[in-house]
Amino acid sequence: MPISRAQLEKELVPGLHALIGLGYEDYQREWTEIFDVESSERSFEEELKLVGFGRSEVKDEGSAVTFDDQAGEVWSAKYVMTTFALGFVLTEEAIEDDLYDSLGKRYATQLGRSMAKTKEYNCANVLNFAFSASVTGGDGVSLCNVAHPTYSGQTNSNFAAVGTDLNEGTLENAIIAISQWVDERGLIFAAKATKMIIPTGLQFIAKRILASPYRTATGDNDISAIVEMGVLPEGYAVNHYLTDSDAWFLKTNVPDGLKLFQRIEMETKKDGDFNTGNVKFKSRERYAVGWTDALGLWGSQGAS
Numbered sequence: 638m639p640i641s642r643a644q645l646e647k648e649l650v651p652g653l654h655a656l657i658g659l660g661y662e663d664y665q666r667e668w669t670e671i672f673d674v675e676s677s678e679r680s681f682e683e684e685l686k687l688v689g690f691g692r693s694e695v696k697d698e699g700s701a702v703t704f705d706d707q708a709g710e711v712w713s714a715k716y717v718m719t720t721f722a723l724g725f726v727l728t729e730e731a732i733e734d735d736l737y738d739s740l741g742k743r744y745a746t747q748l749g750r751s752m753a754k755t756k757e758y759n760c761a762n763v764l765n766f767a768f769s770a771s772v773t774g775g776d777g778v779s780l781c782n783v784a785h786p787t788y789s790g791q792t793n794s795n796f797a798a799v800g801t802d803l804n805e806g807t808l809e810n811a812i813i814a815i816s817q818w819v820d821e822r823g824l825i826f827a828a829k830a831t832k833m834i835i836p837t838g839l840q841f842i843a844k845r846i847l848a849s850p851y852r853t854a855t856g857d858n859d860i861s862a863i864v865e866m867g868v869l870p871e872g873y874a875v876n877h878y879l880t881d882s883d884a885w886f887l888k889t890n891v892p893d894g895l896k897l898f899q900r901i902e903m904e905t906k907k908d909g910d911f912n913t914g915n916v917k918f919k920s921r922e923r924y925a926v927g928w929t930d931a932l933g934l935w936g937s938q939g940a941s
């Protein structure tokens with residue numbers, strides 16, 4: 638249905654002093670703190686997890702070399718491009734009676750805002766459902782899980798099995814756990830935490846932990862090892878779209894973790910209808926968001 642003059646009655650008369658409700662300030666793009674962005678030219682993108690080689694064998698003098706035949710593919714992650722769109726229609730009469738010549742521009746701007754907000758919610762939901770068994774990745778388990786399988790039979794945990802609130806000790810434990818991850822053949826690799834992702838309710842705790850040169854919430858005068866060692870070089874990022882008030886996450890240096898494939902950038906168009914004289918506006922964007930290697934993230938649901 639088109640937006641008619643009846644819905645814009647006050648906007649079409651002289652003497653209007655102010656318009657409110659559409660000018661709220663927004664947070665900067667927060668999803669970019671979590672996801673690595675790649676472009677796409679296809680309807681879907683697929684990424685493979687590969688198996689390398691295990692430890693070498695002892696070779697006795699004169700004996701043959703042992704050949705490892707276990708390298709290959711393990712599983713794949715698929716990103717299917719989704720179209721997001723929204724539009725509105727203004728009647729010909731509403732446009733004609735627009736004394737301020739701003740109806741189209743004003744509401745087209747709101748289309749862009751709606752699209753941007755949708756992207757924030759879509760991206761945040763990857764973390765909001767990170768612990769849900771009903772949302773799984775290429776390895777068959779949830780994003781944050783105590784048992785990500787590997788080809789060797791060992792498992793990696795990127796999830797605090799017993800919910801732990803954010804504090805100095807639990808952060809140190811998480812960083813240690815990340816450093817003990819193994820690859821598909823059970824070999825330890827240099828996994829490190831790089832950034833903390835938190836809801837609004839934890840921003841003050843995070844600031845104290847990462848800014849104080851001394852240990853927090855103790856009577857000790859010890860230095861803060863977290864700060865002194867610089868174990869979170871990118872600090873922390875607040876995400877206002879996370880729904881769990883005490884869940885917290887660590888982004889890691891593991892490549893090909895959380896990703897957003899951009900197929901078509903957001904664009905807004907308008908067109909007139911000859912029969913009615915109405916003008917249609919629409920915004921449209923295509924992308925896919927998710928994760929390939931779950932070890933790009935570590936998470937805790939918090940204690941509550």
